[in-house]
Amino acid sequence: MKLSLSWEVQRITTKFEFKIARSAESYYDVVIVKISDGEHTGYGEAAPNKRYHDSKDLVLQYLESMTADITALSVEDSQVRQAALEALFPDSYALQASLDMAFWDLYGKRLDKPLHxxxxxxxxxxxxxxxxxxxxxxxxxxxxxxxxxxxxxxxxxxxxxxxxxxxxxxxxxxxxxxxxxxxxxxxxxxxxxxxxxxxxxxxxxxxxxxxxxxxxxxxxxxxxxxxxxxxxxxxxxxxxxxxxxxxxxxxxxxxxxxxxxxxxxxxxxxxxxxxxxxxxxxxxxxxxxxxxxxxxxxxxxxxxxxxxxxxxxxxxxxxxxxxxxxxxxxxxxxxxxxx
Ligand SMILES: [Mg+2]
Incomplete structure (x- = not known):
């Protein structure tokens, strides 16, 4: 089954300014990714963190330029897929996470079982x-x-x-x-x-x-x-x-x-x-x-x-x-x- 990939940016606003030892923010832009096989859709989220040199722009740039590489990945073999995600996106841990999540979500829906x-x-x-x-x-x-x-x-x-x-x-x-x-x-x-x-x-x-x-x-x-x-x-x-x-x-x-x-x-x-x-x-x-x-x-x-x-x-x-x-x-x- 051929997979398709889409994504959306969501600006999430904190109830209070979120301040820790190194930063203070009142909103964050996260990227929601969706991987669909036509019957089921898996969801994932990238919440890029500056501490790990990650950013929304980097996530979007990769999603736009590497769509075909992403939809060619395996739904079933998570180990092979993870190795590929790390090779494709070595500097965006949040993007790796969002795609891995979406693939797992899709996998669980195909099996009709919760991931837990x-x-x-x-x-x-x-x-x-x-x-x-x-x-x-x-x-x-x-x-x-x-x-x-x-x-x-x-x-x-x-x-x-x-x-x-x-x-x-x-x-x-x-x-x-x-x-x-x-x-x-x-x-x-x-x-x-x-x-x-x-x-x-x-x-x-x-x-x-x-x-x-x-x-x-x-x-x-x-x-x-x-x-x-x-x-x-x-x-x-x-x-x-x-x-x-x-x-x-x-x-x-x-x-x-x-x-x-x-x-x-x-x-x-x-x-x-x-x-x-x-x-x-x-x-x-x-x-x-x-x-x-x-x-x-x-x-x-x-x-x-x-x-x-x-x-x-x-x-x-x-x-x-x-x-x-x-x-x-x-x-x-x-x-x-x-x-
Ligand atoms: Mg901590």
Missing amino acids: DIFGAGTDLPVSSYTIGISELDMIPVKLEEATPYPILKIKLGTPNDQAIMDTIRKHTDKVIRVDANEGWKTVDEAKRHIEWLAGENVEFIEQPMPADQLDDIAKLHDWSPLPVVADENSVRPEDVPALAGVYHGINIKLMKCGGLTNARKMIALAQKYGMDLMMGCMVESSVGISAAAQLGGFMRWLDLDGNVLIANDPYVGVGNEAGKLILGNEPGMGVRPR
Whole structure:
């Protein structure tokens, strides 16, 4: 069956300006791709991230110039397809992810099975956190109010203002908090000082405390740390994982970094082999990308799949989110459709 490819750009607007240690944005342009065989259509999403030198323009340029190469790829053989996607689009992880997702979605629809079933991940997912970006202190109560239904918060630190941000939050709530420093602490001493203090603040783990290129320093936290330390900017592709054993306690997998579901499954297998904990995260994404990631959620210890609930104008409907509990249906593929 001959495949056809189409795509659309969607500007998704965040409910609040989304600020982390290195950037601040109030909207993101994502690219939704659709691969159809005439009977079924598979959906995928590219949410390109500047941290990984990716962009919407690069994604669109590739889609326009390489359409025939994409529609020639295999629906059934994900390994061969992934190798081809990496050779065709070596510098756009988000495009790799979107196409891999769309092919998997199409595959699931052809088999009339949900992907979580095909992957053996099931529908019993851990509760996802809800992210609070770095805020002016007077905005924190407003953001906490918005987060009321969610029992677990993820807080972005790694700023000169960490203590004041945390103190302000703790004046309003005693909820479990996961801290993401986004590479913001620059020395082992600084990281240790923060982690020691946060361990007494009902914090569950620390994500990417220090810059990704300081792996030797981060390794010094491994045996010492009172809290699990989880790799994010260090845990990009499957080939990154072996070097993280003994450095981090867990890895944060994101489809937009690793190149899609096929590579995410490889990272899961590697982390299990090395005895590391698993977390699934996301960028700011619509329900297409979040529903794809949720198909593997049953394998995770921690979930941070809130990208679609941080936005005000989600163009798609897919996995549900009831107070952080992700609800997967039994529709074939990823179970997404236009809103
Ligand atoms: Mg992170």
